[in-house]
Amino acid sequence: MVQLFKFLLKSTKSPTRAHFRPSFLDTLRLAVRGGHGGNGLPKYGGVGGQGGCVYFVAKEGLTLRKLAQGLKERRVAATSGEDSSKVSIFGKRGVDTRIEVPVGVQVYDEQQKLLADLNENDATCIVAGGGIGGCTGNNFLGRPGENRIVNLDLKLIADVGLVGFPNAGKSTLLKAVSNAKPKIAAYPFTTIRPQIGTIEYGDLRSISLADLPGLIEGAHANFGMGHKFLKHIERTRLLLFMVDIFGFQLSPRHPHRDCLANIYSLNKELELYDPSLLEKPCVLLLNKMDKEGAHEILTKVRPVIDDLSSGLADCPEEVRPKRVLKFESIVPISAINSTRVTQVKSQLRRTLVRLAEKQFVTDGEQIKEQLQQRVGLVGPKIT
Ligand SMILES: Nc1nc2c(ncn2[C@@H]2O[C@H](COP(=O)(O)OP(=O)(O)OP(=O)(O)O)[C@@H](O)[C@H]2O)c(=O)[nH]1
Ligand SMILES: [Mg+2]
Structure with missing residues (x-):
């Protein structure tokens, strides 16, 4: 009886989905925005905190799919800097947002300009800088942070x-x-x-x-x-x-x-x-x-x-x-x-x-040539 019950339970399960394995993901588009700079306090010459920045760090073992699944949405922002106040003349800096990306990712902007090539573990790049805080130079009004779309393009690294x-x-x-x-x-x-x-x-x-x-x-x-x-x-x-x-x-x-x-x-x-x-x-x-x-x-x-x-x-x-x-x-x-x-x-x-x-050998020769050019002006020829 128990066996029959188990069999019936099994047969009602949905069919296996192994063949629906997600496909390889090698590009990802993200909107990134640096935090707004905080406002300064003109009365005391106070300076607003700088907005936080969004930066990428390359980590081995990550995939773009894991990264995409880990993000709530395809929009990432850092927090704004705090305004300057009577009790805190220098406003606090906004918090940076760190995003770990797979090693081998190249980051492009919307015009397909290469911003960074993160080809080794722990390589880092800032993709959206924070706005500067308000100060005498900008009428005490904090500036907005960088706001852009970046395309992540993963190129495998193999010998x-x-x-x-x-x-x-x-x-x-x-x-x-x-x-x-x-x-x-x-x-x-x-x-x-x-x-x-x-x-x-x-x-x-x-x-x-x-x-x-x-x-x-x-x-x-x-x-x-x-x-x-x-x-x-x-x-x-x-x-x-x-x-x-x-x-x-x-x-x-x-x-x-x-x-x-x-x-x-x-x-x-x-x-x-x-x-x-x-x-x-x-x-x-x-x-x-x-x-x-x-x-x-x-x-x-x-x-x-x-x-x-x-x-x-x-x-x-x-x-x-x-x-x-x-x-x-x-x-x-x-x-x-x-x-x-x-x-x-x-x-x-x-x-x-x-x-x-x-x-x-090629690298060595190039270095020798460069040295030759520099030293040649003042000293004897390197052989
Ligand atoms: N006789 C013989 N068969 C081989 C040899 N190498 C591969 N095969 C057979 O050739 C067929 C294709 O091999 P795969 O390794 O899947 O070929 P592939 O280049 O990876 O093919 P794709 O993934 O479609 O690009 C398989 O049936 C293999 O068993 C070989 O050296 N000798
Ligand atoms: Mg094959």
């Missing part, structure tokens, strides 16, 4: 960004090398939001790898998920391109593109989004090498991949980039083969170390 067409095996690789547990399936657009995994090494060093939803040909014209996720690779130090050695076909209505055309197409999409991305160091992974016939394809296409400009003339016009990518290395792999995956892991680490060394 390496995975870029490729759907179904290439990006999430399979992320899962194999890192602690992340992405969804993997044999259909396009399995990944619908960016995800970051951490690759741990034996010596406790780690690097972060961001898996992005698959790009498709024409993403610049907003096909598929468009370019909106590409912003997340802007801050990565290394781009990791992945293509299926057998190429990709979105649907029977679309042309089948072989792996070479896929590489050119990815190249073009990046170029159309932001040509400066082509200057980022990049590595190419040719995936699914475990499948039959893969090695024959590789032998055929490898010479062209080694020098992409040599194949431009034969590349279909729709996917032909103006400038070609130059890969640091080209690695045939199989994301389902653990030995090859371990090799990729070490290769990524080596490449990042090499890039850091290169950067170090």
